[in-house]
Amino acid sequence: MTVASDIPETESWFHKNQQKIAPWLFLAPGILFFAVYVIIPIFQSFNLSLYEWDGLGKAEYVGFSNYEQLYWEYVDRDAFFISLKNNVIWLFMYLLAIPAGLFIALFLNQTVRGIRIYKSLFFFPFVISQVVVGLVFSWFYNPSFGLLNTMLDWVNLGPVNVLGDENLVTYGIIIAGLWPQTAYCMILYLTGLNAVDPEQIEAGRLDGAKGVRMLWHIILPQLRPATFIAFVVTIIGALRSFDLVSIMTEGGPFGSSRVLAYYMFEVALSEYGFRMGYGAAIAVVLFMIMMCFIAYFLWSMYREEKGH
Template sequence: MVALFVLYPILKSISLSFYSWDGMTDKTFVGLANYIELFHAPTFYTALKNNLLWLLLFLLAPPMGLAIALYLNQAVAGIRLVKSLFFAPFVLSGVVVGLIFSWFYDPTFGLLALILGHGIPVLGDAHYVTFGIVFAALWPQTAYCMILYLTGLTGLNADQIEAARMEGARGWALLWHVVLPQLRPTTFMAMVVTIIGALRSFDLISVMSSGGPFESSTVLAYYMYDQAIKYYRYGYSAAIAVVLFAIMLVYIAWHLRRLLRNEH
């Protein structure tokens, strides 16, 4: 199953990136031409810059998820209802989240316009659009990280925590020296899924801005889709996919090596 649905598509994409193909006629071998064109395209650097912006802002999701998980990890009346409310964004479709925030940002009738007293075209301004979409994406991503940390908190060693409290550890000292070291595997998973989510962001961009205005909010995943589906440039699209895959692979390999070194 892994060979069929993971390894084969990866190898096929790498192979396809060396061809010019519209999906219907015969493929033409072009060597590195797709990569040369990609690295000379201004849209590629705009997409790469936006991916880095997504990455930096998305890194807020794990600490926010941890903070919410610590708040919800208590036995008080009604906490299950509160957990459900915080978990709700995660089960929503990306299309639904995109529509909700599109209405929220609408400068004529949106809630943001009512709060500020005047409309701001967040999704129509090249300076604001990426920040607006990332803010929308952080809503479900934070809920996902919260679930990971809630699961991790249930597996904490109670004896270590009790011993630390007997030694006088409280508040930040207890969190930093006792709780967070035990949550290191959970933090690793939260970071990996957050980084991958930031690099392959697509659905909210498609729903909220379609990469606009003037391709100012496009990212590598949407740029790849745009070239394949709209312009039938499957070889060029595969080259974008290979570059995106390489970026993810470098990060995950580095982070995994760092985690294993810390464990040793």
């Protein structure tokens, strides 16, 4: 006679695949929030860019009319052209934060007296808000009482109105943005330097590598993950720059310091009549530019990893 307890119990599908399912259960809340607050709004922006809508009334489908207007603004060197040109300047100048952050991190990675004080000083810009950075540099550039013009007076160069000069204003704002961005890159590289293999450094020293050769052939290859993150974050920061422009100049003088993010705010929510569809078209263009740069760096890293 067969006893019920002798019959082997069939394991459920969940118990069989428990190890495969567990990671996805932990990731599910993050994926859900990412989808709701990032992925879905991206598609909504694409959809909204095909409409003419003031945010209150009925949306009117206009197809690619908003993108055509952006094109003609670019051809006529109007506000969109100025904003795009400024974003390109932001992009290339902002990349200076990466080597600057690397060299500061190399300095702070040394065991010297008072290194904690230096680390605190260099870390400070990262923890303050962009609004504070904008206000500090607005005072610094002030032609009446700013520290910049005080120092220029010492060498008889006279006052310079950085934020009031159409040719200088964009560069002045970018310098203000480089201050906290360099601190962020420094933190990334400090973290990466803690993971550098000391055995490889010792092997390099035995082979006679030191200084620039040690940095180029041994340290930098091990800092590739930190460099990749620094590039991506810096590019995104340059292309979505808004806070400093808004605080320091509000796009002036005469719209010469506009960037795409600020122009999008102007046309969608400010003086240009609440053109939500047109603002969404600008956002889509900005998103596509970001994706091109990020895809390029991802592909470059993939090829390097595959080559090794």
